[in-house]
Amino acid sequence: MINEKRNEVRKRRIKNATQIEEGFHASQDGGSIGCCGYILYLVSIICMLATIPFSLCLCTKVLNHYEKVVIFRLGRLRSRQDKKPGIFFINPYLDSFIKVDMRTLIFDVPPQEVLTRDSVTVAVDAVIYYRIQNAIMSVTNVRDVYSSTKLLAAYTLRNVLGTKDLSQLLSEREAISHLMQSLLAEATALWGVQVERVEVKDVRLPCQLQRAMAAEAEATREARAKIIAAEGEHNASRALKEAADIIAKSPAALQLRYLQSLSSVAAEKNSTIIFPLPMNILDGRL
Template sequence: MAGPYTGIDMAHYDKEERRNQQSSGYSVNADSGDSGGICAYLLTGISILLIICTFPFSLLFCIKVVQEYERAVIFRLGRLLLGGAKGPGIFFIVPCIDTYCKIDLRTVSFDVPPQEILSKDSVTVAVDAVVYYRISNATISVTNVEDYGRSTRLLAATTLRNVLGTKNLSEILSERESISHVMQASLDEGTDPWGVKVERVEIKDVRLPIQLQRAMAAEAEASREARAKLIAAEGEQKASRALREASEVLSDSPAALQLRYLQTLNSIAAEKNSTIVFPIPLELFKGFSKRMKE
């Protein structure tokens, strides 16, 4: 006997669980009394008689409660009860012949241990990831796999190695989101028979060897220096063009050169400097150079 649902997500989960049971072809056995034989009927009768004789103290052993985020999978004499998982709320079991297992439906996260991976371009990297999963079918997670948590962890580590082994180092560093989606789809397909739904996979860190880090740093530094030299050369080219245009303007107007000279003196005087520079035209030295040659 299960209590009423208090959340939309739990109701959606129950619909999803029934749909998964139908789509996966999993057959739920009927109550143990259907084909258990005389021994099963005898044990069931004795258990019920004990419950009646020890009433109301037997209620302490018959009534069980599971939380809103939990489900109980009940086995009677080793056979799964008809109706699948029970809960949330109150449900009844028959002592001595019933056993049950609680399954937590909340999302669980775990870290995939760092994996030493040889990429497609023969570079060794250490990669770790985070996987988020939840139970989509409580009955199948108990009956189809011994330990769904451990199995999911091992499969996640293997999938991480297989997926990243087909990628180049540049793809591993730049395409983390697409790699996460590929891993999620592969894990979800592998864990579906276990009643596990993989919700999210994230690549946490990619660690490169020290020598490779130094080589990549040297390559990046050389690339930046090359770009800096190109930018400086472009600046010199633009400055030379501007100076050529200025010289052409000054050669066309001799008064402009005098005005430029006065502006220079004004800027020097503004800094409270006692040194004044007077430019001497080179034409004045032409006469002296001719006499020295003679």
């Protein structure tokens, strides 16, 4: 059941991200740099040809395998197609570019003072794994995608944990992590960010609450130990009663048990053995 819900959330997230990306690309299509832009472009080509080979140092750029580049020409997006890793060329007079790291990034959310639903103040920190899924959206839709994602992660952590009890916070970390991941994924879809994993690392409780919980746990263990000891005494007394009933039916069995006890004592190599003598022997009735 839980896996089905997760799959539904994942499909809905992918569908929303696809729709947002299609709408974004549609809004970026169309238009040109204009007449003045074409004139400047021709002038820049002439300047580049006139300054060869010095202009080649400014035109040639290198793109790493884990990077993508967003190029603007006269303030407009030059192309929506990704550049292949390696060498690429730009017009140094008209173009500006921004490199985007596409690797998975890790962010440690600073400890957040959170008031739970049952009015307990705890300090919780988490770790977020995310990466840039669409380089163009991460550059054009938000000013600083990394800082924005970090602030949103801290804000989401406080909001989610504020709706949970302390017992739920301690026992349902996996469910809380999946909830935070879905909320962050939906919020950052327009930024071209994909949140891959969210983990709640540590939950720090106040010292007084820790002592109270330790005392409660100790009292619970002592009560359980007393119950187990009482059950053992009850079972032992029942077994002794059954043994006494069996021995009472056969007087010779008591003598045999008595001799067996003496044999066990003699095996310990004691120097003195106390031998109880039944009183009925003196009366001559044994």
